[in-house]
Amino acid sequence: MRYFVAVAEELHFGRAAQRLGIAQPPLSRAIGRLERRLQATLLERSSRAVALTEAGAVLLREARAALDAVEAAERRTRRAAFTTTGQAGVVLVTKAGASSDLLAKLLDAHAAEPDAVTVDLLLCGMGEQGPMLRDGRADVALLHLPFDSTAGLDTEVLRTEGQVALLPAGHPLTGRSHLRTADVTGLPGLPMPRWPGPDGTYPNGPGPQARDHAQLLQLIALGRACWIAPESCRTQLREDVTAVPVLDAPTVTTVIAWPPHSRSRGVAGLVRAAVRVSS
Amino acid sequence: MRYFVAVAEELHFGRAAQRLGIAQPPLSRAIGRLERRLQATLLERSSRAVALTEAGAVLLREARAALDAVEAAERRTRRAAFTTTGQAGVVLVTKAGASSDLLAKLLDAHAAEPDAVTVDLLLCGMGEQGPMLRDGRADVALLHLPFDSTAGLDTEVLRTEGQVALLPAGHPLTGRSHLRTADVTGLPGLPMPRWPGPDGTYPNGPGPQARDHAQLLQLIALGRACWIAPESCRTQLREDVTAVPVLDAPTVTTVIAWPPHSRSRGVAGLVRAAVRVSS
DNA sequence: GGCGGCGATACCGCACGGGTATCGACCCAG
């Protein structure tokens, strides 16, 4: 299955074999065997190009999920065995820099519980929490609707908040008590920065490039950019950046999420602490 | 992994090997290899009994999910390949006898769509829809909250309804315009029937045994039982069974659900038809 | 203390997965 996913992604047996660290002939045979076993034509080979069939597309989706599941099984078991203390640790993943105030309260409250298990923190980029939960690198996540997807996860809502515009201190708009989205998009000289996607490349378009929150805040402080972010980011602002509420920006909901089948005692305890802190 | 799940469920190498159709020594070695590969002690062998360790319990949960995922991948791919028409069929699973009016409307509406795919129906017992979706025997399900769990599934609400008490025609309570739960529990001579669990055995206690809806209705008509069911069951009632609203019974919500990663074109079309029909 | 149940170990054979060499089909350039 790993083999098939590699070929389906590369659409090229040679490159796929290279990526898998094996030679090309065994790969061809493995795919052939898989097709015979499933009684399905997965790939259309036309001697110059390789294309996915309908059934191949189905298998690609399902196989990715299945591979994630076995990877998760391995990783979680390894971790469970490694923490020999009897208390299995739990890995909590969240976007770097998001909800840090809530996170701190959550960790404090949880550590104070009598039966608290060890919590390892894992910070990631935007939208990577889902895959992390699916393949077992993490057990619980903090997500932010509507940006992250909770598909396939169990969740508890922790808080909802409005958003604020981040502007250079002293900018004319900082005198206003509130703004609308239209006020801060297309400001001359204050574009929204571009973020790198999951593949590390920046989208085309105007605006400076920012790799993390520190760079973003510095760009704003220098008067080269503006941004819209959840209210709670105010606790992490520098003095030379000002926040002004944006009334019509979408409300941000912070939720704690976990894969439904892996609700271990450790996960359950952390979730309980989270809802208690947030209410 | 299949081997480990078998051993973990039987807690006995000999029986597990028998169930797997292999001899006992290879099974012992396979588990040993797995433990070495994961660097974890999964089972506590004390020469007279086998017990799960903490890590073993984790792996059991995760391995079940993983095995379901690969089984689902195999099944869905086979089905996608088998329907050679270009249009991949979709399997819809629901509890036998539940929401049959809505189901009929849904199937009609969907069949009338221009790009409708083939829909195969699969009827199952109570609470079996989740596993069916997980291991690929079905692609979409009709669930009924709060009885079924939607953990790990994407859903759309189709309708919510109250519940009614099913009583023999002519019973004194059928004169009332509405009832409360307490009115129908513990009625002398009219107990709630017992249903077989997933393992096929009946729970202990009073009340007659009923294996399906026809038996249930007959028991009610004969004045030997009563029952509480969603309102929509009225369309399937016999003349000798009367329905009376129960005000404080929990509201039943019918939802259409599917595994989030497998939202194929066929599934999406069926869901669209469902929400259109229900609104 | 001997017997029986149960998991682990020893040893053997086959079959499957991987590697190298080569073929056959096709595109393209000259």
Added chain:
DNA sequence: CTGGGTCGATACCCGTGCGGTATCGCCGCC
């Protein structure tokens, strides 16, 4: 039109791994 180059399939060989049978070691129990 033909030769080189690319790419997947095939042929053949080898080693490892998995499964089977026989047996051991341990422990509870009659």
